[in-house]
Each structure stands twice: as C-alpha cells, then as structure tokens.
Amino acid sequence: MFELIFKHNAQRLLKIASERNKTMDSNDSVVLVTGGNRGLGKALVQAFLDAGARKIYVGSRTPIETSDPHLQPIKLDITNAQDVAAAAHTCQDVTILMNNAGVAAPTSLLTAPLADEARQLMETNYFGTLAMVRAFTPILGKNGKGTIVNMLSVASWFATPIGRSYSASKSAALSLTQGIRIELRSQGTLVIAVHAGYIGTWLLRSTRRRPARKRLPPTSLKAFATIKRKFLQIRRARRSKRSLLATHRCSTSDSRLNGTMLSSKKGSALLKEKSRER
Numbered sequence: 001m002f003e004l005i006f007k008h009n010a011q012r013l014l015k016i017a018s019e020r021n022k023t024m025d026s027n028d029s030v031v032l033v034t035g036g037n038r039g040l041g042k043a044l045v046q047a048f049l050d051a052g053a054r055k056i057y058v059g060s061r062t063p064i065e066t067s068d069p070h071l072q073p074i075k076l077d078i079t080n081a082q083d084v085a086a087a088a089h090t091c092q093d094v095t096i097l098m099n100n101a102g103v104a105a106p107t108s109l110l111t112a113p114l115a116d117e118a119r120q121l122m123e124t125n126y127f128g129t130l131a132m133v134r135a136f137t138p139i140l141g142k143n144g145k146g147t148i149v150n151m152l153s154v155a156s157w158f159a160t161p162i163g164r165s166y167s168a169s170k171s172a173a174l175s176l177t178q179g180i181r182i183e184l185r186s187q188g189t190l191v192i193a194v195h196a197g198y199i200g201t202w203l204l205r206s207t208r209r210r211p212a213r214k215r216l217p218p219t220s221l222k223a224f225a226t227i228k229r230k231f232l233q234i235r236r237a238r239r240s241k242r243s244l245l246a247t248h249r250c251s252t253s254d255s256r257l258n259g260t261m262l263s264s265k266k267g268s269a270l271l272k273e274k275s276r277e278r
C-alpha cells in the first residue's frame, strides 16, 4: 500500500521540484536516498524510479547490488563524517536530497543503561540528517535551488509509549527541518517534512523489545495453583446453576401454558429441590 502512496508522491515531488528549478524537466531530477537498501528507503527508490527520475543514488551502509542503469549505489553511513564528505564529492548532480535513514529503539528516557542508545538515536536521526543537509546545501544551490525531504514521523509531534527517545530525536529533526527552511529560503531550496505513521518495517520490530519474564518464587506458583483451582470450581458451579435456571424457565413457561404459573418463590423452591436431586 505504501509503495502506491510513495509512487504518487514521488511523481508529485519530481513535478514540484522541476517547476521550482524552471530549467529542469521532471525526468532530469537526480535523487539521493539515504538508507535506500530496505524498508521505506527501498520503496522510495522504486517510487522515484517509476516516476522517471534520471538518476538515483542509493545511499546505504552496505552498498546494494544492482544492474539498473538509473541506480547508483554509494556507501553512506550518515553518522560517519568521511562517508558524508565522500558522498557529497561523488554526487555533485543531486537535485533532491531524501533524508530517509533512521533508527529506533524502545529506549526509556530515565533508565541509565540505555543512555548510549538515546545518544545513538540522536546521532543518526538528528546529527546524521544535519550532516547530510550541511554537505548538500551548496550542491542543491548550484543545481538550481533543489529540494530536501526529511523523513520524520507522527512521533515527531508527541512522545509514544514504544519509543520516547525516538520521539525526542524525531522532534529534534522536526525542529531542524523548520530551522533549515528559514536558512535556505534565500537559496530557494524547498524543505519538506514527511510525517509517516506506523508502517511494518524492520524499524517497528526494533521498538518491540519485551522485558525478560521474571521467574516467580515457588510459593507464589503454589498460591496461583490454588487460586486457579478455586476459580475453576466456582465457574463449574455457576455453569450448573445456570443450566438449572434454564430448566426452571422452561418449566415456568410450560406452566404458563397450562395456566398454573409458578411464582418466583415457587421457582426458587423448585431450583433447590432440583439441585438436591443432583
């Protein structure tokens, strides 16, 4: 489904970008997608390909293998300054920078051992994106304004139970997006934020870390077993009472047909009698 949405939006984006550049036809667009090897990045690469982009640089930590002449794989870890500089050196014809690479983790803001994870989220989602923007701003300007698209999230607007540090890093990236929009106004670069909802990729799996199950002491297990036995006894008793009540209701309606309606007192007496019989 998201492939379809991406395809439609990629077409629109190429059109908008080319209209802003004026000299450019939408098929002249050269796109760089970070984290283009899987998930949304891979779908974006395909969408730009289908929309008719002239060239797509597929940035990924492990370069992809492809025989498609429109795709150019590049090794790019956005947290690595050398990789970012090398990408800027190689991709001099970029007109659309798609900052898609990102990480997530179910990191608690308050639990000390996860402080490193919180830092890593900021390193990738905020500082990595910023490094890419800084490296490619002159290139986009040189190629006639250009466009920057930052893949943010609905989690940029609020903290989610599954990843508070992720939300914090995406909020920082949202603020960054708004900031560069102001700074790049003079250059005429279009700055777009995409606030994606939850989509079933690897990223979501990485937010589903469950705490290890605690083993209960044997005394608690014994207590649980007793409670369970009692519960089952009560449920069995209730079920048989319910079937008795149903029998009673039938006999009541029968008696109504006979014109000898049972009073509720008589009914409960009958119920007691029947349960004694059992």
Ligand SMILES: NC(=O)c1ccc[n+]([C@@H]2O[C@H](COP(=O)([O-])OP(=O)(O)OC[C@H]3O[C@@H](n4cnc5c(N)ncnc54)[C@H](OP(=O)(O)O)[C@@H]3O)[C@@H](O)[C@H]2O)c1
Pocket: 034, 035, 036, 037, 038, 039, 040, 041, 060, 061, 062, 076, 077, 078, 079, 100, 101, 102, 103, 124, 128, 151, 152, 153, 154, 195, 196, 197, 198, 199, 200, 201, 202, 203, 204
């Ligand atoms: N899935 C969702 O529900 C959702 C919702 C809102 C926003 N988003 C955003 O969408 C973007 C893509 O996420 P996804 O769902 O497609 O997740 P994904 O399948 O986990 O893909 C993440 C991509 O980012 C790359 N990446 C991570 N750290 C990198 C780094 N330091 N340098 C370069 N590339 C790096 C990964 O490369 P490797 O293969 O090398 O790890 C991978 O290609 C992220 O920015 C995410 O925050 C996703």
